[in-house]
Amino acid sequence: MGTKKTKTWEPRKQRGCIGRIVYSHPASGERYYLRMLLNVVKGPRSFEELRTLDGTVQNTFKDTYFAYGLINDDKEWAEEISWEALSDDILHKKRIQLRYPDMILTEAQIQNYCLVEIQMLLNKNGKALSDFPDLPQPDPSLISHLDNRLIREELNYNIQELKAIHDSLYSSLNPDQLKVYESIIGAVNAQVGGLFFVYGPGGTGKTFLYKTILTKLRSGRMIVLAVASSGIASLLLPDGRTAHIRFVIPLELLENSTCGIKQNTHLAELLHEVKLLILDEAPMTQRYAFEVFDKTL
Template sequence: MDNRWVVPYNPKLLMMFNCHMNVEFCSSITSVKYVFKYIYKGHDKQVINIDPVGQPVVINEIKRYQDARYVSPPEVHLPNQQLVRFSEDDTLTSVVEKERDNRSMLTAFFLKNKEDMRARECKYRDFPKKFTWDPKSHRWNHRKLGLMRGRLVSANPAEGERYYLRLLLLHISGPTCFEDLYTVNNIKYPTFRKAALERGLIESDDGLSQCLTEASLFQFPNALRRLFATILSFCEPRDVRKLWHEHYNGLSEDYRRQYGSVERVQNMDLIEIMVFLQSMGDRIDDFDLPKINQNVDLEFGVFREVQEECSIVLEHEHLQARDSLNPEQNFAYDEIMRHVHNDIPEVFFIDGPGGTGKTFLYKALLANVRSCGHTALATASSGVAANNMPGGRTAHSRFKIPINLENNSVYKISRQSGTAQLLQTAKVIIWDEASMAKRHALEAVDRTMKDITGVMLPFGGKIMVLGGDFRQVFSVVRRGT
């Protein structure tokens, strides 16, 4: 046995490039798409500046940056969530007074539609063709010269309501307020997602519904609830509430036989789905599902009871992984869990050569922390290592790490976003193959976590478990060839 059994490699490539190189087999179009999405992030851009002949060229980088930021697509924001700019020494009262009459591009678009009937013929993305934005008065004015083609700032489906708001703005002409976007056929819907669905702008969840229907024929309700949680976490269903209502009978079949209270059956169903979502690194509050009733003492007792029952699965996984640990790993495991139980913030580094069982240690930690009802996040610097951990994701995906990193990089995670809330609730964060990550990435995660949690301890006071093997990393030779 040699390292051919551990790390796949290609002798011809090693000799050709004279460097350390792992080889992975890409067998699906998804892997190709993953590689090329970084290349085709957007259209090419070019900045041209004409200077007078004979005069020295002075480059003002600050002005260039501000100009580039100003010439941007019309913004899309949720109600009362527009961007507010203020100086560090401004008082809260002055900020509120200054922003009271300010309008964003979107709210000014609504106002223009109210005042001008001709403006209602345009969709938001086509507005720059006939109107120009005045940054001083914060108003849209009629275009007198030239022609401009508009585009809307992009939004990802994972952003939730902002994504569906953008979708509605792309297809609806002349809205005068957010309520117009919420309303379809004189019926006001509670979310932009529901309104977009009623307008037929998003695909239905027929495939996911059919999957649950087929599974209900042979799966027990517990397995069906786990499948439902998996669909929520990984398949991004469009109408979660409809999916819930359509398959509620199958999801709650066992509880309906045990209990007569309709509210109690629904509560226990939701609690078990919540536990499954926690094990996958998600929160039930991020999905359009009925709220869990924790106000009544009886129901709160049921909450604890079901949570303990659902933890049996995680506890079984924990015991299996714990039995595989050697004495050194057991020592590390006990030390980390002591900090978890006593809520002591600390940063650990698990150092071990490949094949010594670091993954077993991670699995034991994840299963134990999650079985206690806490949130534990599993990340890794590579996709292969992330797949080896339950609910694992790459560090680039979890922490929104940009491609180009600098000394003062901070990741663009809003404090109100679901990612920020998940990081705030996390008890333990595991980062495998941290030795492969750039120094800037770790430092930026440290700064970002401090900003999100408001705690100035390393990594925002979280229990951080870094792992890797520096024996697999080449030493850094400054100015080396």
């Protein structure tokens, strides 16, 4: 090393350096904060001691770094970035992508798709949301449900309109209908299951009761399947189907028949999410149809 006066080289003076702390990029997370703390905390004998400040053990090296006041928390910046601003075009894009112009998404679903978009951008740059523990992670179950056309159709209702219809129907229930209504809704909400047989001659309000139950549960974003033994009866139910079409029940039924529902299909996933199944005109259905569907379940 040269001096200003003599302009000659002198040997470097040894200062008792034990070793070198390896460089760590700020994006490396906890490893970066560990490295920075090693430059601040004197004589730590363990990782726990390194995370201790004034007798309090911090959860992470990052928390310890903040506790020392060495860096300002960016929480206020995160709060200023609204998720609505990041996801304002999610619904429009999904309607085009899934070819479903009337598609309706909840806030949780929109947030989830927004996280998926962020995940894709990070993946292109060799990163992932899991590299940032402070950020929320996408829910895979919501994604699979949204990509299931049958589940989307069963959740794509105008909630406010259904609530208004339910309130009108509910106020007109007679005591017997109200008793059945409360029993069924209570069983669904408590998730205890059950089998309910509603019996009465034509014109006593069975379909009216079914509509009240359907609007109640669907307005709560629950999946309810309404089927009937015949096409005419299914038309009287909101979004009704025949049991043979909905559950792929063979028209020619034998004792050893089975439903045509395959595992891991959209219809199979739909049945996993059903909270209630309404079968109108059940006594008109052949016995084997019940047995076939029971085996499928």
